[in-house]
Amino acid sequence: MIRVALLSNPKSTGNRQTLPRVRSYCASHPDIFHYEVEHVDQIGRALQTIARVEPTVIVINGGDGTVQAALTELYQGEHFKGRVPPIAVLPNGKTNLIALDLGIHGDPIKALERIVEIAKAGVEDHVVARELIALTDGQVGSRPVLGMFLGGAGLADYILYCRNQIYPLGLSNGFSHFLTAVAVVLSLLFGLRGRYMPPSTRPVSISLIRDGQLVGRFAVLIVTTLEKLLLGARPGDDRSGAGNMKLMAVDQSVPALFRFLFASLFRRFGGRRIQGIHMEQGDTIRIEGDRSSVILDGELFEASEGHPIVLRSTAPVPFLRLAA
Template sequence: MRALLVVNPVATTTSVRTREVLTHALASDLKLEVAATEHRGHARELARRAAEDESVDIVIALGGDGTANEVVNGLLHHGPDPERLPRLAVLPGGSTNVFARALGLPNDAVEATGALLDALHTGSERTIGLGLASGTPGSRDAEVPGRWFTFCAGLGFDAGVIGRVERQRARGKRSTHALYVRQGLRAFARHPHGERGPITLLRPGHDPVEELVLSIVCNTAPWTFFGNRPVYAAPRASFDTALDVMAISKLSSPGLTRYVTQLLMSSPERGPQGKHVVSLHDETEFTLQSQVPLPFQLDGDHLGVRTSVTFTGVRRALRVIV
């Protein structure tokens, strides 16, 4: 069985020695080719070539959620075709590894490699749904290329926090949960409290949902992890359904405290609640549009600002070894 291992050499939680151990273990069971990424977007290029090479059976992403996202987008460059495309495997090497953990993998790269080898021996795999974010026809972002995401997207406040974190990382700061908390508080301090939100949610056949401040799109649950604690913004989201949305129409100081508490105490049965919370489940297509350009993120990767994004939930998009 031929496999391509796409390695992010600067992944947060794997050392050179660890990567060598994982590579040796995988090579004992697979005809393995190893490719280290050299720049942003390289993992996508490598996975696209593998998808176009009919002799590659598996593409393994070793890195964080950004690496996994790039590999997924490379595999789906020509669109979803689960029966034809190589299967995907993910080994966690980032600071949070939401996608790998949502698939049920251990958060340790060595343990996850053992689980992957066991899954290969038993033929354990599943076909998962994914989200696709595209430019909205007729909007200023109409020509923005579509991009797949594995677990979440966001337009507004949460994407702004991610953008602030990425700027701090570019200055040499380490990606930690404390860094996210600090940047979240600083972003909130600059947020115009009590004002109407600029985001409108549009769905075919439904009335618009207007004046939203924050919008989170989930393809699975949990939405993220705070250390070892799973955080559920949309508890019913699943790789087996389309997309879920959790949005907030007002973000005051008391409201922020309430929602943060609810998120930290969330569970597979209960997420954020309240009169300013909008929750939608299993939505196949909808659009988030804003009166002003807002920060946008996919799978924890800040992608600049957008005024309109159309989301599509695609069931059974890709086979994954688990």
């Protein structure tokens, strides 16, 4: 009986070192069905094959783009005829936010071992429901792309700056993120600009259907359906029932950014409003701007004049959380 179906992308950065160990582990465990793809276009066929073996759990082992493509295909592909098994994500990409939200971190082999144990013992106590974010251009009939964490405005610019300017230096992820943070703070404090500094952010309009509009320049824009966010922030806790997507926008100013960092580090987010920090919830969010970038689970999208980005929350999807 197949307990776990593992979908791996050998070309993801994390798999360059770990995949040989993953292959060896799967070879010694006949209850794991391991399917490898080298391009996201192959994920649909991979999941069609995986559906035939009727696994107890599906595990995604790849970078952010692989995870996003797999979630999109799982939700829209109908390969499992509406009965998708719980999904787990191995810690592999640059950010690993989905894996962290599900309590999956550290060595991918140890995480896989724990997932196999849960699949054998029974997954019922470990299944949690999470909505996905469906991103479209707002046009009727356009095929949505699905994910769970979106960064926009200045945050998207900083992620792209880190990806294009810092990661190529070959430094560790942690140190790369630290250097990016230092560059961002210097650019905000002293207005430093140039080829090797983060770009200035563009104005953006954010509309929450039924709940008004935010307009301005934001250092941080986050939309997520995850329970946990960067630095422990949990926007929208005081607005239960307002919608499944949590939104947080931080004004592009040094005081607002430091308030955000302080509140995040010391878990001061809650019912009270913090000046310069906007925290909302909604089931439909519209982002408009001239060449305003957003990144959904590692993949880049861009809003332009007359072509907004529209986000909607989906019906709940089952995920596997390691801690019961």
